[in-house]
Amino acid sequence: MPHSVSLEIGGRTLVFETGDVARQANGSVVVRYGDSNVVLAAVTASEKPREGIDFFPLTCEFEEKMYAAGKIPGGYIKREGRPTEHGILSARQIDRPIRPLFPEGFKNDIQMVTTVLSIDRELDADVLAVCGAGAALAVSDIPFPKNVAAVRVGRDDGKLIINPTLPQYETGGMDIVIAGTKDGVMMVEGGGNEISEDELLEAVEFGHEAIKKIVKAIDELQKKAGKAKRDYPVDKVDEELKAWVEKKFKPDVSKAMRIVDKLERNAAFEAITHTVAIERLTKKDDALRAKLEDPANRDFRKIIKGMEEEELRVMVVDEKKRPDGRKADEIRPITSSVHFVPRVHGSGLFTRGQTQVFTAATLGSISDEQRVDWILDVPNKRYMHYYNFPPFSVGETRPMRAPGRREIGHGHLAERALVPVLPEVEEFPYTLRLISETLESNGSSSMASVCGSTLALMDAGVPIKKHVAGVAMGLILHGKKHAILTDIQGLEDALGEMDFKVAGTVDGITAIQMDIKVDGITIDIMREALAQAKVGRLFIIDKLKETMPAPRTELSQYAPRMIVLTISPDKIKDVIGPGGKVINKIIADTGVKIDIENDGRVFIASPDGESAEKAKKMVEALTKDLTIGETYMGTVTRLMNFGAFVAVLPGKEGLVHISQLAPERVERVEDVVKVGDQIMVKVVEIDSQGRVNLSRKAVLTGEEVGSLRNGEAAPSGGGRDFGGGGGRRRR
Numbered sequence: 001m002p003h004s005v006s007l008e009i010g011g012r013t014l015v016f017e018t019g020d021v022a023r024q025a026n027g028s029v030v031v032r033y034g035d036s037n038v039v040l041a042a043v044t045a046s047e048k049p050r051e052g053i054d055f056f057p058l059t060c061e062f063e064e065k066m067y068a069a070g071k072i073p074g075g076y077i078k079r080e081g082r083p084t085e086h087g088i089l090s091a092r093q094i095d096r097p098i099r100p101l102f103p104e105g106f107k108n109d110i111q112m113v114t115t116v117l118s119i120d121r122e123l124d125a126d127v128l129a130v131c132g133a134g135a136a137l138a139v140s141d142i143p144f145p146k147n148v149a150a151v152r153v154g155r156d157d158g159k160l161i162i163n164p165t166l167p168q169y170e171t172g173g174m175d176i177v178i179a180g181t182k183d184g185v186m187m188v189e190g191g192g193n194e195i196s197e198d199e200l201l202e203a204v205e206f207g208h209e210a211i212k213k214i215v216k217a218i219d220e221l222q223k224k225a226g227k228a229k230r231d232y233p234v235d236k237v238d239e240e241l242k243a244w245v246e247k248k249f250k251p252d253v254s255k256a257m258r259i260v261d262k263l264e265r266n267a268a269f270e271a272i273t274h275t276v277a278i279e280r281l282t283k284k285d286d287a288l289r290a291k292l293e294d295p296a297n298r299d300f301r302k303i304i305k306g307m308e309e310e311e312l313r314v315m316v317v318d319e320k321k322r323p324d325g326r327k328a329d330e331i332r333p334i335t336s337s338v339h340f341v342p343r344v345h346g347s348g349l350f351t352r353g354q355t356q357v358f359t360a361a362t363l364g365s366i367s368d369e370q371r372v373d374w375i376l377d378v379p380n381k382r383y384m385h386y387y388n389f390p391p392f393s394v395g396e397t398r399p400m401r402a403p404g405r406r407e408i409g410h411g412h413l414a415e416r417a418l419v420p421v422l423p424e425v426e427e428f429p430y431t432l433r434l435i436s437e438t439l440e441s442n443g444s445s446s447m448a449s450v451c452g453s454t455l456a457l458m459d460a461g462v463p464i465k466k467h468v469a470g471v472a473m474g475l476i477l478h479g480k481k482h483a484i485l486t487d488i489q490g491l492e493d494a495l496g497e498m499d500f501k502v503a504g505t506v507d508g509i510t511a512i513q514m515d516i517k518v519d520g521i522t523i524d525i526m527r528e529a530l531a532q533a534k535v536g537r538l539f540i541i542d543k544l545k546e547t548m549p550a551p552r553t554e555l556s557q558y559a560p561r562m563i564v565l566t567i568s569p570d571k572i573k574d575v576i577g578p579g580g581k582v583i584n585k586i587i588a589d590t591g592v593k594i595d596i597e598n599d600g601r602v603f604i605a606s607p608d609g610e611s612a613e614k615a616k617k618m619v620e621a622l623t624k625d626l627t628i629g630e631t632y633m634g635t636v637t638r639l640m641n642f643g644a645f646v647a648v649l650p651g652k653e654g655l656v657h658i659s660q661l662a663p664e665r666v667e668r669v670e671d672v673v674k675v676g677d678q679i680m681v682k683v684v685e686i687d688s689q690g691r692v693n694l695s696r697k698a699v700l701t702g703e704e705v706g707s708l709r710n711g712e713a714a715p716s717g718g719g720r721d722f723g724g725g726g727g728r729r730r731r
Contacts, residue, residue: 184520
């Protein structure tokens with residue numbers, strides 16, 4: 001039986017419906033928002049838990065169908081294929097707030113599929129998918145203790161608003177996605193135009209109030225139509241084995257946790273194996289032998305991991321020590337350099353402790369921008385950042401495949417961080433492509449990519465407005481006490497409760513991403529983390545300034561040279577010519593690349609400045625307007641019995657009437673000029689239809705007239721002499 005609930009959110013009606021479609025899923029909900037947005041969320045659980053795994057098998061999908069926007073996919077292939085970057089990022093936004101809320105030890109496969117069925121192209125449906133996922137879990141028979149929802153927060157005329165349109169969060173300078181339960185915040189993702197810590201916290205609090213209202217509506221839907229929760233099996237460790245392992249291996253774990261070097265520490269942890277445990281068994285422990293010798297039993301490794309987590313909590317919160325010996329707010333040693341390799345347009349190498357990232361910047365023409373064919377009405381991308389994470393960066397071997405969701409997410413975060421400081425296209429008319437290669441990783445490689453990008457852009461001569469740096473914050477909870485950690489390393493990320501990445505300038509935050517592993521954190525903890533992150537960010541920016549105080553004033557010798565012209569949109573057809581004939585000739589003659597925008601901007605890119613200047617003059621000649629009273633050197637193109645047509649500018653032709661060829665009467669046009677002659681003419685009239693009338697006799701000097709009457713060639717290159725009117729003809 002269909003059921004629904006509705007409420008007002010962000011000035012639009014939000015409706016949750018269930019019981020009408022996708023009824024074979026464990027739970028399904030249709031979310032309707034405003035007049036156009038409709039998202040279907042369906043969640044399914046496998047009948048049995050997956051054997052032999054030590055992770056929770058949750059997959060989340062965000063399906064963007066072109067029909068939702070009334071579009072047919074561009075290009076040759078007309079069927080939707082692999083997800084867009086936006087689809088991948090949206091799927092990550094669904095996964096991150098719901099994953100920590102599933103019961104510990106849950107091993108049944110869970111698949112969450114959200115499908116955009118209809119969309120307002122100016123209103124993103126990603127937060128609706130999170131709300132739909134939370135509602136689908138609520139009405140399903142899958143155990144899920146707290147209901148989840150999400151909103152986007154932006155600004156309009158300086159005021160915070162819920163779920164802004166794309167234009168609103170472009171002009172408002174804020175785009176923050178918040179997900180959470182009624183009790184706390186689970187995830188924050190977004191950026192802004194150098195927003196302050198207080199502005200961010202205000203946005204999070206504002207968004208969380210809206211989330212509480214949505215969760216209340218989901219609770220109501222669950223009461224109306226929710227299925228009884230099934231008793232799914234939960235994988236729990238053997239308590240007897242746990243007590244024995246904790247007793248026997250506490251010194252080993254404590255010692256390994258205090259090793260500073262990552263590889264040595266990992267080796268110490270890996271040395272704590274089943275084999276070692278079996279060797280430590282005594283006769284009175286024979287009851288445990290079968291459990292330890294069972295290759296399918298993963299309890300030992302789980303217990304050791306739990307001990308690692310507890311040891312870290314004790315060290316950091318109680319003893320005020322971090323595994324590498326740092327204080328809670330201390331940043332690892334930083335070194336950086338630019339122009340690491342010679343041939344690229346700009347490069348930066350940033351090292352922070354055992355995390356190292358090399359970033360290369362490449363400049364291209366406007367036509368090199370990323371064309372976007374999404375269901376949202378977003379512009380093409382002039383700035384791109386891609387993040388790579390090869391296995392050698394963590395001392396591992398694994399197949400090298402296409403970028404995964406993690407790589408795409410990290411690249412997007414670093415890209416977002418730099419966008420607010422980029423020069424406008426009118427100031428710097430280039431497409432910018434940055435690649436960050438993680439050469440070594442021990443935590444916070446995405447924030448190292450932000451720092452490397454700043455160095456690479458400055459080395460390339462891109463006039464970015466300010467330095468941008470990033471730092472990752474962590475949270476360790478131990479009972480009612482907690483510790484906030486600056487610049488977390490991999491171990492603190494893996495075993496801690498929070499990964500809170502903050503990037504920005506000296507004046508504010510440009511990108512933020514917060515994920516937690518508990519069931520929500522308070523605004524007070526966020527405030528503490530942000531304050532500590534600001535101190536760390538400013539410290540790192542000072543280090544970047546030591547390496548690169550400001551962008552280079554000259555581009556790399558290998559970078560293309562760019563010239564921008566602005567012509568009247570009416571002149572675009574003159575530059576392009578029939579079938580592209582004119583513009584293709586300019587490109588062939590000069591070797592440049594030319595891009596013309598609909599507003600009349602012309603971008604000329606060339607490997608050298610000389611070719612660009614040559615092409616510029618050719619375009620200017622094509623778009624130059626004729627002026628009445630001005631004189632031009634033209635070329636005779638056609639002869640008619642009533643006059644001669646003369647090309648005075650590229651693509652511009654006028655008529656010299658037979659009466660205007662010479663001071664005296666002319667019997668035949670060909671007696672005075674021939675096709676190909678270059679003659680000086682004056683524009684005497686441009687009629688209402690744009691036809692140009694020229695005069696040759698108006699620009700002849702007295703000396704030239706005398707020369708013509710004597711049968712001599714005119715000094716201006718006026719061709720043959722004229723006949724008729726008593727004048728002599730050259731034989």
